[in-house]
Every structure is written in C-alpha cells, then in structure tokens.
Amino acid sequence: MEARLETGPLVSTEPVMAWRAWMLWYRRRAAEPVLLRPIVGSTRPWPPAEPARATCVRPKLHRAPFPHCTCGLYATRSEELLRRTRNPAVVGTVALWGRVIEHELGYRAEYAYPQRLQLVCYLCFFTWGVHGTHPTVAVQPARGQLTPLCPEHLDLSARYGFPTQRWMPADEVEGALLAAYRVDLLRR
C-alpha cells in the first residue's frame, strides 16, 4: 500500500538547505558573464541576486511545485546523490523556500537561491565526490558552454577529441560565479 502524502499544515520559518548541481552559462560580453544553468529542463540561467522560481509547463493548471507532478526546483539531501548527475560543472548548497515538497531523497521547491558554490571536474566528481575535485581550467567546447577540468582529465579529454583549445583559468571562472551570486566558496 502506498504511503499517503502528508499534506498537513506544516509551516517552517527556516529555509530547507539542500544540494544541487548545475551547468555553466557563459556570455563573454554580458554584465555577468558566468551564471548557473539548469542541467535538465529550462535553459534559462538562474538570475543573480534574486530567487530562482519554479514554473510548471502548465502554469495555469497549478502552482509549482505540485504534488504528483514533476515541476519544481530540484535539490538533493546529500551531495553523494549528485555524483550520478550528467556532466555537472558546479556543485553547491541551496536554500529552498515557499512551497517545498519533501521526497525520500530530496526536494522540489518553489523558490531557491545558492548558498555556497564550487566548480567541479565532472570526471573527478563522479569518482571521488565534491571534496575530491580541483579543476584548474574551464574549457569552452562550444559557444556558451564551459566545462571545468582537472589537468589529468584535460589531457584525457584532448586525447579523445574533446575540443580543449579555448579555455580559461578555473579560479577566474569560479571567482566570477561567486561574485555574480554574492556567495562564498564551498571548497574547504
């Protein structure tokens, strides 16, 4: 028998803290050239200095997130769950508020904002987690994209034909990202 979703009037005054991964959005001439971009779903970058807000593909049907729908801003209870994420470039903590639907392994929220961020080499992150990744460059494989890589995986990527000719120092990209969202570095 499926457990019923508790819909009691549970109200909290503290934001829910959770984990999330993103891609990097890059526009060289933009006022904020480096921004967070969802890996799945909307391609619009998260706005700096204002909350990200969830919407549903059926906005007139219900407020997002809605029970038994898939809408909402997703986050996980632990960073370990993010290691299976497809090609993350940034991992960090987020504050969630508004309507928050709690799931077994994470949350779907109405509003979210980053709290701490760091760039990750997605290959190191998959193998060793968030504390085992130290990218040194951010490669630009295509317009608008940045892929952080450590030296070992930069070399490996080049040998397998991944376009690595255009790149920037990872610490500069990370600094621009932290400045845009006015948050601190996650990495110890």
Place this chain on the structure above:
Amino acid sequence: MNIGKERRIIEVEPVTSPLPEVLPMPVPEKEPELEPAEPGS
C-alpha cells in the same frame, strides 16, 4: 533526477531572507565623554 517518492508538503516562510545581503558599514561608536574628576580631598 530521481529523488524518490513524495513524503510531505512544507510551507516555508523564512523570517530572514535567504538572499545574500550587503552588510552596511559599521558606524564607529562615539567615545564617551569623560566625567570631570572630583577634586581631591
């Protein structure tokens, strides 16, 4: 992303903003005026 089955709904109304704040510059406190010393006996 698979985050498992739904459990419950929480309505979060933060007392303090989760957005970063630019802290105001602290205003230095005025030095307290010294009271005149009482004449010695």
